[in-house]
Amino acid sequence: MKGVFAFFVHPMSIEDVAKKYKIAKKVSSKLVASVLKRRRPFVLSQITGLTSKTGVTADGFFIAIPLLTWQFYELEEEYVIKKLVKGCKVAKREGAKIVGLGAHTAIVGNGGRKLAKVVDIPITTGNTYTIGTAIEGTLKAAELMEINLKNSTLAVVGATGSIGSVCSFYLTPYFKRVILIGRNKSDLERVREKVESRSSGEVYSSTNISLIKEADVVVTVTGAIEAIINPKDIKSGAVICDVARPRDVAEAVVKVRPDVLVIDGGVVKAPGKVHFDFDIGLPKGLVLACIAETMILALEERYENYTLGKEISLERVNEMMKLASKHGFELAGLRSFDRALSLSQIEEIKRRAYEVRNK
Ligand SMILES: NC(=O)c1ccc[n+]([C@@H]2O[C@H](COP(=O)([O-])OP(=O)(O)OC[C@H]3O[C@@H](n4cnc5c(N)ncnc54)[C@H](OP(=O)(O)O)[C@@H]3O)[C@@H](O)[C@H]2O)c1
Known part of the structure; x- marks a missing residue:
């Protein structure tokens, strides 16, 4: 069976929003933020070509959580978590078995703990x-x-x-x-x-x-x-x-x-010929370690809440480093x-x- 994962991303800046909607640069940032706030999470792009050193493969997709970085702090935590719950529903509907939380989606609600309690799909922050x-x-x-x-x-x-x-x-x-x-x-x-x-x-x-x-x-x-x-x-x-x-x-x-x-x-190099169909700001084949962790769990078919909260043990870090090496992930120089x-x-x-x- 093939692993399937989803990964949450969000725009860090108006420039990031403009990568998908050029108009974002032509209107006020306040307007952009207010439109994003009301927008539902959606599938941003497919992630293909991930092939482990062991031969197993996994497919995935990015889900955009339409909030700018500062909105994760300015908006009520409950509002942000509701948005992440909707993102998890999209992930499940599209066939994902695990969701990775990118950037500030991983910080809100005590490092994913509050979200994990209210969704029926395993999640990981990728922090390990x-x-x-x-x-x-x-x-x-x-x-x-x-x-x-x-x-x-x-x-x-x-x-x-x-x-x-x-x-x-x-x-x-x-x-x-x-x-x-x-x-x-x-x-x-x-x-x-x-x-x-x-x-x-x-x-x-x-x-x-x-x-x-x-x-x-x-x-x-x-x-x-x-x-x-x-x-x-x-x-x-x-x-x-x-x-x-x-x-x-x-x-x-x-x-x-x-x-x-x-x-x-x-920043790490992923095995196989990974294609994101979206500009993640890194050269071909490179990914952030938090995305890589989600990929590794999908390749392992370890569909469990893996990294949550602020307490992460060194044993877990060592385990993840071993799994990464088993599947052919390595530091990108x-x-x-x-x-x-x-x-x-x-x-x-x-x-x-x-x-x-x-x-
Ligand atoms: N490169 C990657 O693959 C990758 C993967 C995961 C995460 N990240 C990034 O790593 C960062 C931290 O993630 P985390 O999960 O460890 O977050 P976290 O558990 O919330 O820890 C953030 C730390 O930063 C401090 N902090 C927050 N705002 C600050 C400010 N304005 N000035 C100084 N200190 C501040 C916090 O202090 P208080 O306790 O006082 O708030 C806390 O000590 C984020 O930027 C995240 O996007 C990168």
């Missing part, structure tokens, strides 16, 4: 595989930048979140110092206590994002609706893995800070702002950082 690939990419980038982790400082921005808390937990033993950054002091303290037991050095928590200036390695994974890390905030020679969608790191960083390495977190990075570009970043240090 996202965590695994973010960790893998961060460690790879730090190695290429020749950062000696044992003498270095790690900062995790969004450390109280579903992805950020597990990345903090996993990465802490590698570093001398760890700074956990978030907005809520008591949540931060809870994560700090858990993480501290894995550290032989110091673990701090703070609500002050400017502390990332002290970090050699940064993982940033907040639910912010626009960029929160700007060129002046970053230490020279640092690696930043930006997992957030929309991104946490301002695009200006790549233009004015040639001495830092910003990598896109959670290092990428920065949607462009592949070559080793010579990384050498150039190192050279620039050396120049800054020795000025």
